[in-house]
Amino acid sequence: MRRLLLLVLAGAVALLAVGTGAGLAGHANALTRQRQELMRRATEQSQVLNDYFERSRSIMLITAQNPAFAALYDLPGTRDERIRSGGAVLRQANDAMDYLEKLYPGRIGEACFIDAAGAENARVVRGERAAIDDLSPDESGNPFFRPTFALRQGQVYQARPYVSPDTDEWVLANSTVVPSRDGVNHAIVHFEVTVESFREEAAAYGTGPMFVVDAQTGAVVIDTAQPQRIGAPLGAPTEHRFAGVVSGWKQSGQLTIGGRLAAYQRVDDTPGNANHWYAVALAPSPTNPLTGVGALAIVLVAVSLLLVAYVVAALWRGQLVLVRAANTDALTRLYNRRRLTADLTAGLRRATDSDPLLLILCDLNGFKVYNDTFGHPAGDALLTRLGGTLAAALAGRASAYRIGGDEFCVLARPGPDRISATIDTTVRALTERGDGFAITASHGAVLLPTEARDAAEALRLVDQRMYEQKTSGRVPADTQTTNALLRALHERDPQLTERMARTAELAGLVSDLLGLSAAERTRVRQAAQLHDIGKVAVPDSLLKQVPPLEPSDWEFIQQCPTIGERIMAAAPALAPLAPLIRSVRERFDGTGYPDRLSGDQIPLGARIIATCSALAAMTSPRAYAPARTTVNALAELHRAAGRQFDPRVVAALTEVLAAIGTDDRPELRPVTPHPA
Template sequence: MGGLPLRRMLAGITALGLTLLFAQALTDFGGVWVDAVIDDGVYLALQLGGAAACLVRAARVRDRRPAWLAIGAAILVYALGDAWWGLESGRIDAYTWPADLAYVAFYPLCLTGMALLLADGRDRVAARLWVDGLIGGLTVGAVAVAFAYAPVLDASRVSTTQTALYLAYPLADLILIGFVLTAFATQAWRPGGVWVLLGLGTVVFATADTLFAYQSATGTFDDDSVVSALWPAALALFGWAAWQPWRPRRIEHEFGRQAFALPAAFAGIAVALLCYGQFADLSAAAALLATAALLVATVRAGWTFRAHTRLLRATRAEALTDGLTGLANRRRLMADLERAVARAGARDDAGHTLVFFDLDGFKGYNDGFGHAAGDMLLDRLASRLAAVVDGRGRAYRLGGDEFCVLLPGTLGANDPLIARAVAALEERGDGFAVGASYGVVTIPHEADSATHALQLADQRMYAAKDASRQSSRRQTCDVLLQVLREREPGLHDHLNGVAALSVAVARALGLGSEQRDEVARAAELHDIGKIAIPDAILHKPGPLDDDEWQLMREHTVVGDRILGAAPAMRPVARIVRSSHERWDGGGYPDGLVGARIPLGARIVAVCDAYDAMTSDRPYQRPLAHDAALAELRRCAGSQFDPTVVDVFCAVVADGPPAPAPDAPTPPAAEAADGAVR
């Protein structure tokens, strides 16, 4: 029965049976024999088919087996009761109470199955969803009592006991409907196929029971009417529900439209029913159910309002808080700055001081130790900064490695509190040093708006950072260049020439001042590793053999190690290491390809090659400017980055730079290493 073609065939047979049953009820076609086959045989077959579908599903699929066993047993018991009724109802001494017992037994069995389905996977359903189901059940009950059961009581021509028996079944149906509505609610009113079919079957079943109660009370019930066809139709729907895919929804939020739309709709129906009772007779039971639905809906509305208020507070807190460090964020800073500016001029206002921090050395730490370690460092530094200004002001994280503090009063850049804040953002360890550059602005003396204050503090911070970085890097570079001059005096002019060309190309490519400085230092120091090359190889007058070339190619790795020992020079070290890589991957030491080579290294490689080709060498005559450019273009895409070559050619289009007046001749090994090959 699990195969799709077989399921489709059984669905077709069920549809055909229902068509025959309803057609017979509406038209009474055929003779007595046809009437007996359809009214008895097809009628009972549809009910037994629904039971079989549930029981076979329980036997073949372990998942939710008890639920479908209970529902299948309920349908089977009901079908057997109908069979008994068919056999006994025509006799004068009708012995029909076993059928009534079977009908009554249907409800607890079916309710048990639905309850098991409702409990499946619903351990963590929000309480609000159960309340939504209760609102729906009370409202439906009120409507049913008002428009179905009251008319039955008013029109009844039989005894009160008999009428109560007729109404017992629709009242039990109301409990089934309540379970279905609760199931719909626990899935945020987006049920799957299983509950849709169970719900449809329950409604059809309740409709049949209600019509039967009314017609029996008024003496108008006909066994061959459409009402009789509704029962097997409902039980067939139950059976078909057993084979629908089970896809319980995970309710991960509670603030969508379904959180209030349907409960509000049920509450509106309850209000309408009570209003109707002002102009027509409304039974006390219906009014009580409608009032209960309204009371529960009122509680539900308060619950929703509280949840939304809590969400609003949480959202506001998240909007003003940095998620990593817990400090206030940029949005909170701008709001606080606006308030500080607005207070300017008030008698009790002593002004405010904004301090903007940017970490130095954090990028190297992040690259060296990983982003997780970087996040932990940011969190530690943020906690220290917040502790320093606690009770005096507020600390903020603007994003990345940028922090701010806003302090009451006008403080100088050398104020002890600011000095402690700077110290809080410092951390040193094996192989790393993290500190902070900062800029200070007083409000309203130096800035008359929040945006102006932040921009001015940012500018002052970067001015301080550039001065510190340039000083540290320049000092280190000068020391190393002096070492290189002592070892190889002839390299001085060559390195200066490569540096000047590299800065011009970097500027043409749109690199910022910090990146241009890194390229300039790398161009000056790209041969620093040659101080570790033996003089016999470095000054060899003739070509180098393979072993000598292998040793020569280690000079970029040595240069990387030398420069990497100084934190300020680590970006330069990365460029130096890759200054002899090739665009096609044939370079050294790492065989990098294309854009994986740092841009600064690609710039230095082109400028170094041009300078080597246009300089006088003991073993070769210098190339003319145009010839050197032609050689660069020829090697673009293989040895050099084509874009860098194009920009370089544009930069030197008016001719080669003027040579230094007393430029000494570089040694053979240096010239060969810089040449195009």
């Protein structure tokens, strides 16, 4: 699998290299082509403007060479006298200016013949010739007036854009002095070309956004996409993208503005031209990393990335499996010693005296005998079962570990009120009983950081406490003796053994509910397992006889408790159970046997066993009666409460059954028989 993943990864890297290379090449080529196209457009537009300015200069000089303009000053008299007497000369001058409209149809604002004193000699506006009385007496305030009279003959002044007072349009003035024989600048001729005509000229020779930008301010003088309307501001006053960068521009160049590629070319600066402009070509849309990248390159990169992601995910999953395997016991699927050490170290950092970390170490008792008796496969199966039971019992509340052999650990933060309950739950989960065997658990517990400050000290202390309990004799000969007795009884009457096992399970739960100590609960449970042991002395024919019994037979049956007592007393390890077994057939009202004890005279453990035994018997099939339902049996116990059974015990058993649940079948929910 790893070799396959490496091959897939190598293929993915190769595809990625090919796709990336193709994509980068396509991207670079697309940007190069776009820059070249923009530069071509900017250069072309700059030349269009150069040509337009040059044409205007040439026409202006040709117009001024018309002899009518100089001839007016050859006439005698004052300026007013020459105007009024020079009809033919003025007609020729007006014809010359009117001809400009034919050269620039619809683009001329006005054309004027202006005296050095500022008065107009003639004026034509869109083909309309001004009457003598309508001529302006003073044009000296116009922006072109003084700069033009400062020129030498043969030069042209081209003014910056202004609003024509005659047409209200944005215009550029072209003006020059009228040649004279005496070399004195007596008058000038000028004509206005609309800015809109410049825009139309530029728009006619290009595609895409084009701008004419003032080289001094960065203001957009002409936007080829926006007509220059009468009454509107010049150009694009809201366009400020060039204001901060134009000062650093050279004769030509390229740049990026707002994510768009752009190219600029300076319009030629010529003597007398007050306009210093750049022609700027701007890409129609911003560039991005995918500009020029072909579909094939994208597909190759996408496929390679998917393959890389697959390989990474597979390797990550493999790594997780390795990490999980390194931290998990292969047999029980619980965490192992490595994980315990890590979790213990981390838990110690967070634990406090008010919220301690509980470490429990358990070692199984009887497992070696079980392993030797039933074989290692059965032993492995038992360890797996116990591990699963432990994990389920602690689910969501603690972490369980198998640290080797038959040793289990638990880490929990149960809070001060749940420490004992957590220990009891752990020990119960690691307890298993069956025909001919009993598995219990010796344990040690440590609270951290109260009793230890580091992981090594905690493990040493909990191990010491566990072995102290294991060697203290808490699981001694009583277990072995109990197993032997139960084995003998099981060989004779398996059903009786099963009923006693159910009795023991219920008695343990009722004892816990009634608040008996751990030692008392253990005695009650053991006594319940053996409470009918005296029946080993009763003949089979009598045990299976259908009631009613003969008086002599009944007298024999009533000897069972005392026989059981003697059997217990014969085994020193089981002697503490003898009083309970003797009194298990006493009745709460004092009519029982063998001692006719009543009420609290009967040991509480015996009262618990009697009630649980009756329920187990009624819900099991017998030779003389079919099994009852749990509900029916409980009803019978409640009817007999106060006479045969202790009402408090009956109530506790009812609560236990409600807690563990029943399905109202003839038997309780299955309970595993426990010999000890």
